[in-house]
Amino acid sequence: SRKMTVGARVVVSARTYADFTPQASFDIKKCDVHKLEEGPPLQAVLTREEGLQYYRTMQTIRRMELKADQLYKQKIIRGFCHLYDGQEACAVGIEAGINLSDHLITAYRAHGYTLTRGGTVREIMAELTGRRGGIAKGKGGSMHMYTKHFYGGNGIVGAQVPLGAGVALACKYLGKNELCVCLYGDGAANQGQIFETYNMASLWKLPCIFICENNKYGMGTSVERAAASTDYYKRGDFIPGLRVDGMDVLCVREATKLAAEHCRSGKGPILMELQTYRYHGHSMSDPGISYRTRDEIQEVRSKSDPISMLKDRMLSNNMASVEELKEIDVEVRKEIEDAAQFATTDPEPPLDDLCNHIFYNDPPMEVRGTNPWTKLKSIS
Amino acid sequence: MASLRCFLRSGKVFVVPCDICIINSILLLQVTVRDALNQAMDEELERDERVFLLGEEVAQYDGAYKVSRGLWKKYGDKRIIDTPITEMGFAGIAVGAAMAGLRPICEFMTFNFSMQAIDQVINSAAKTYYMSAGLQSVPIVFRGPNGASAGVAAQHSQCFAAWYGHCPGLKVVSPWSAEDARGLLKSAIRDDNPVVFLENELMYGVPFEMSEEVQSKDFLIPIGKAKIERQGTHITLVSHSRMVSLCLDAAAVLAKEGIECEVINMRTIRPLDAEAIETSIMKTNHLVTVEGGWPQFGIGAEILARIMEGPAFNYLDSPAVRVTGVDIPMPYAKILEDNSVPQIKDIIFSIKKTLNV
Numbered sequence: 001s002r003k004m005t006v007g008a009r010v011v012v013s014a015r016t017y018a019d020f021t022p023q024a025s026f027d028i029k030k031c032d033v034h035k036l037e038e039g040p041p042l043q044a045v046l047t048r049e050e051g052l053q054y055y056r057t058m059q060t061i062r063r064m065e066l067k068a069d070q071l072y073k074q075k076i077i078r079g080f081c082h083l084y085d086g087q088e089a090c091a092v093g094i095e096a097g098i099n100l101s102d103h104l105i106t107a108y109r110a111h112g113y114t115l116t117r118g119g120t121v122r123e124i125m126a127e128l129t130g131r132r133g134g135i136a137k138g139k140g141g142s143m144h145m146y147t148k149h150f151y152g153g154n155g156i157v158g159a160q161v162p163l164g165a166g167v168a169l170a171c172k173y174l175g176k177n178e179l180c181v182c183l184y185g186d187g188a189a190n191q192g193q194i195f196e197t198y199n200m201a202s203l204w205k206l207p208c209i210f211i212c213e214n215n216k217y218g219m220g221t222s223v224e225r226a227a228a229s230t231d232y233y234k235r236g237d238f239i240p241g242l243r244v245d246g247m248d249v250l251c252v253r254e255a256t257k258l259a260a261e262h263c264r265s266g267k268g269p270i271l272m273e274l275q276t277y278r279y280h281g282h283s284m285s286d287p288g289i290s291y292r293t294r295d296e297i298q299e300v301r302s303k304s305d306p307i308s309m310l311k312d313r314m315l316s317n318n319m320a321s322v323e324e325l326k327e328i329d330v331e332v333r334k335e336i337e338d339a340a341q342f343a344t345t346d347p348e349p350p351l352d353d354l355c356n357h358i359f360y361n362d363p364p365m366e367v368r369g370t371n372p373w374t375k376l377k378s379i380s
Numbered sequence: 381m382a383s384l385r386c387f388l389r390s391g392k393v394f395v396v397p398c399d400i401c402i403i404n405s406i407l408l409l410q411v412t413v414r415d416a417l418n419q420a421m422d423e424e425l426e427r428d429e430r431v432f433l434l435g436e437e438v439a440q441y442d443g444a445y446k447v448s449r450g451l452w453k454k455y456g457d458k459r460i461i462d463t464p465i466t467e468m469g470f471a472g473i474a475v476g477a478a479m480a481g482l483r484p485i486c487e488f489m490t491f492n493f494s495m496q497a498i499d500q501v502i503n504s505a506a507k508t509y510y511m512s513a514g515l516q517s518v519p520i521v522f523r524g525p526n527g528a529s530a531g532v533a534a535q536h537s538q539c540f541a542a543w544y545g546h547c548p549g550l551k552v553v554s555p556w557s558a559e560d561a562r563g564l565l566k567s568a569i570r571d572d573n574p575v576v577f578l579e580n581e582l583m584y585g586v587p588f589e590m591s592e593e594v595q596s597k598d599f600l601i602p603i604g605k606a607k608i609e610r611q612g613t614h615i616t617l618v619s620h621s622r623m624v625s626l627c628l629d630a631a632a633v634l635a636k637e638g639i640e641c642e643v644i645n646m647r648t649i650r651p652l653d654a655e656a657i658e659t660s661i662m663k664t665n666h667l668v669t670v671e672g673g674w675p676q677f678g679i680g681a682e683i684l685a686r687i688m689e690g691p692a693f694n695y696l697d698s699p700a701v702r703v704t705g706v707d708i709p710m711p712y713a714k715i716l717e718d719n720s721v722p723q724i725k726d727i728i729f730s731i732k733k734t735l736n737v
Contacts, residue, residue, distance in 0.1 A: 103480060105476075136511060136512050136513045136515065137513035137514075138513075139510060139511060139512075139513045140511040140512060140513065144511040144512065146512040146515045146516050147515075151476070151479055151480075151516065152508075152511075152512070152516075154504070155503070156499055156503050156504075159472060159499055159500060159503060159504055161472070162468065162469050162470070162471070162472020162473050162475075162476060162500065163472050163473075163475055163476035163479065163500075163504055164476060165469075165472070165473050165476060166472060166473035166474060166475060166476020166477040166478070166479070166480065167476045167477070167479060167480040168476075169473060169476070169477045169480075169482075170476070170477045170479075170480035170481055170482045171480065173432070173458065173477070173482060174481065174482075180480075192468065193466075193468040193469050193472060196464070196466035196468060196469025196470070197469050197472070197473070199464060199466065199469070200463065200464065200466065200469055200470065200473060203464070204461075356513075356514070357509055357510045357512075357513050357514045358509065358510055358548055358549055359509065359549075359551075359572075359573045360509055360514070360517035360519075360572045360573055361517075361572040361573075362572075362573070365651065367548075372689035372690070380514070
């Protein structure tokens with residue numbers, strides 16, 4: 001069982017802990033499978049503790065992304081900003097199916113994963129605003145955040161996939177029974193280097209879970225216009241695959257557990273397609289309504305929102321109270337506000353830091369400035 | 381080509397066609413560049429079990445150019461990995477492995493093929509330590525033959541020194557001799573940063589004398605320091621890789637005419653040892669750079685720009701010039717190919733023009 005990194009506060013209410021159902025079993029959608037004997041079970045057990053934790057984490061991601069939207073419109077966040085709201089069940093469900101000692105890499109829609117992998121909202125937001133308290137000291141920005149066993153945050157579409165297989169190779173080489181979750185989107189799924197990676201991961205039986213987050217659009221191009229085959233879970237050909245409801249955190253978790261078991265038993269890579277949806281456009285520069293209708297977005301929000309789905313499940317099974325969840329909402333809002341406050345008031349990185357971090361473990365060196373007379377200093 | 385001369389106690393001198401000659405009880409070995417690279421990798425594989433080699437034909441074929449001969453037999457499938465012909469994929473895998481704690485040597489059969497993977501070298505390897513503000517280092521070596529070979533035509537003959545030399549976050553090394561190959565490859569493998577190691581196919585079979593000191597398991601050449609291969613007073617020649625041989629040959633010819641050239645072997649492209657070049661120019665007052673690659677935006681161009689901007693400019697008695705490959709894709713026919721790269725006569729010509737003799 002996993003340790004909760006976000007502790008649940010003792011809720012002062014009229015109802016005691018003993019009133020709530022400690023755990024319940026939920027039906028989850030059947031996963032389509034490819035070259036697999038069977039998919040995950042059709043039922044998932046959720047404990048109250050887990051439910052509250054998943055709820056809190058998903059809500060934190062949701063609120064954090066919405067705050068980033070605000071800050072971007074105020075021009076406090078610059079450049080690229082790719083938001084994850086709508087896809088929370090993926091990041092949270094995946095993390096619930098692996099351990100923090102496992103490894104994970106994704107592309108640029110990475111704020112949610114930075115959080116689930118151990119980053120704090122404070123250091124994520126301060127990175128977005130480019131401050132010295134940012135998780136990469138302000139030098140990376142939205143697309144380049146890193147924590148332990150989390151390799152970003154990668155800007156070049158598809159490049160993270162071979163990297164992830166390389167991490168998996170290291171896992172196998174070092175014999176620590178760890179695996180690597182390697183994520184990419186429906187847009188990236190057509191990249192040649194991904195097929196090169198499927199080939200090598202399969203040949204060498206690397207402990208790699210390839211996960212395609214299919215949110216139906218690669219920037220402004222729908223999957224039907226980009227891919228000759230939109231069965232992304234089959235695109236690994238000789239790699240077994242499953243297609244998962246990415247809006248249901250329990251479905252994602254159960255599928256991830258199955259995938260992790262597959263890898264850890266030495267069978268080699270496996271592929272999961274998570275069918276999910278992003279509420280925002282591709283990035284903050286994309287309103288997201290020129291290639292899809294507002295109706296479509298609204299439909300997903302009302303029928304498939306991952307946080308609502310979990311909330312309804314817990315409430316209708318007496319696993320939590322409305323007040324309790326509201327209280328979590330309040331706490332999350334406060335955490336985000338505090339983080340945003342920090343992110344907008346923390347100073348920018350000092351100019352002294354400009355040339356640092358070029359090389360690791362090297363003596364200090366000189367770096368040419370913009371003109372021959374300017375010699376800047378670089379330390380490791 | 382270096383020849384080995386042995387001295388008998390009687391004072392007679394003769395050329396020995398054997399591998400080993402004992403002179404004054406110092407053991408001097410004749411070692412080819414290929415064997416030097418092979419031994420360096422062997423020793424580093426033995427020293428640190430996180431080091432491994434991957435690339436096309438490196439294992440069971442013993443290496444396309446036999447540089448990794450014997451390694452697979454000794455270390456097995458885990459440490460010496462044959463890859464499919466998928467540069468972008470396996471270079472990315474190598475970088476990921478480096479991020480996760482291993483120390484890969486990623487071989488490109490030639491650096492021409494590294495173009496397919498260049499995004500992984502630059503965007504995934506070179507920039508990551510900076511983007512992560514020091515959280516994520518990438519201890520990887522990309523190695524393989526670079527530049528012109530013999531009769532392999534345009535797509536297989538490009539020099540990438542300037543391309544990789546352009547990028548912050550990379551170290552770029554270009555050995556000439558067997559000693560260079562050995563010491564620099566060991567340093568590159570032990571370096572915690574991405575190193576692009578540019579070998580030369582035409583140099584693989586060339587033997588060099590290697591002293592006992594150089595043969596020791598911890599012999600390292602520091603990255604970023606040039607070496608003066610030949611002392612001189614009239615002009616400074618700066619070169620890297622195979623062109624160092626031509627510079628030395630040109631210098632030998634000119635010595636007979638009383639012109640003494642100082643030949644600097646760059647050893648490292650990035651970081652460039654500008655100080656060594658400046659110190660030399662302050663002595664000789666003249667500079668000619670010699671490279672195999674194309675002239676525009678190349679190694680020589682960078683050296684000349686730095687000299688212009690630095691203290692050595694005031695010591696130049698004539699403009700510094702570059703000797704480079706001809707600005708064309710490499711042709712196939714021998715006569716055309718021979719005239720596409722600098723020859724000794726081109727170097728001599730440029731030296732004499734610079735010295736106005």
